[in-house]
Amino acid sequence: MTESALAEVVGVTRTYGGIPVLDDVSLSIGSGITAVVGPNGSGKSTLLGVLAGAVEPTAGAVRYAHGGGGGADTGKRIGYLPQGVPLRGELTARETLGFYAALVGDEPDAALADVGLADAGDRRVSALSGGMRRLLGVAQATLGEPAVAVLDEPTSGLDPEMRERTFRAAATRASDDTAVVVSSHDLDLVDAYADDLVVLDRGRVAAAGARDRLLIDHGVDDVESLYRVVVGDGSGAESDGETGGTDGDRGVAHTDETASESLHVTGVSDR
């Protein structure tokens, strides 16, 4: 494990019905924002699930600098915001964060303020807009300074202003000790906020590394151009926030195979 890495994905393969949806993926995750991009069905959610400990790799492993995968040295948790935000409508925003904060020795008010919800603390989750719920989810997943906070397409379905607010909130919650890994089809926001990039294509890493380095290496000016160079015409990337169809694009049947053996999350997967 390199000194600056907060997590390392080592030779991870995940198959469904014998078909690999992640194929020998190795990555080093450092502090700041790592954006995972790629066409529909390229394996982004599966990779994020593996990072969060919600999906068991068929082969390979994830190693955490702070022992987040379990064991006596588990000082740092893994935060996880799955695609469907698993929050209870009858609780207020502050009660929601208070519940999770108590589990990880944090307090809710700074997190609410960080994501721009300081004035919405007493509102019930059911009365928040979809975008505000997503911001609350970002706060929830980053409580207690987890080593890695995993945010799965937090901007899908949001309007442009809320998409930007969500990325800004994620950037505010990232720190030297917390890597925020976010999957997204919003290449313009990825361009503006990502420190590091992972481009997935058909379950394999097509490019990975520091955003600035990758742009120089590929002789392009922005992430959208990089995406086109690396995976083709960018048909899986969108700038309007919707992700389109997700399943069956690689002919893989759903079997609901998930694992929770090493799950240390501040949220609950709904997958």
Ligand SMILES: Nc1ncnc2c1ncn2[C@@H]1O[C@H](COP(=O)(O)OP(=O)(O)OP(=O)(O)O)[C@@H](O)[C@H]1O
């Ligand atoms: N539980 C499962 N059972 C069977 N196949 C699955 C399961 N989860 C994912 N897959 C398949 O794995 C492939 C990758 O899916 P994944 O959701 O990781 O891709 P993605 O890049 O996040 O896609 P999108 O951008 O559309 O959200 C798809 O073909 C999908 O159908």
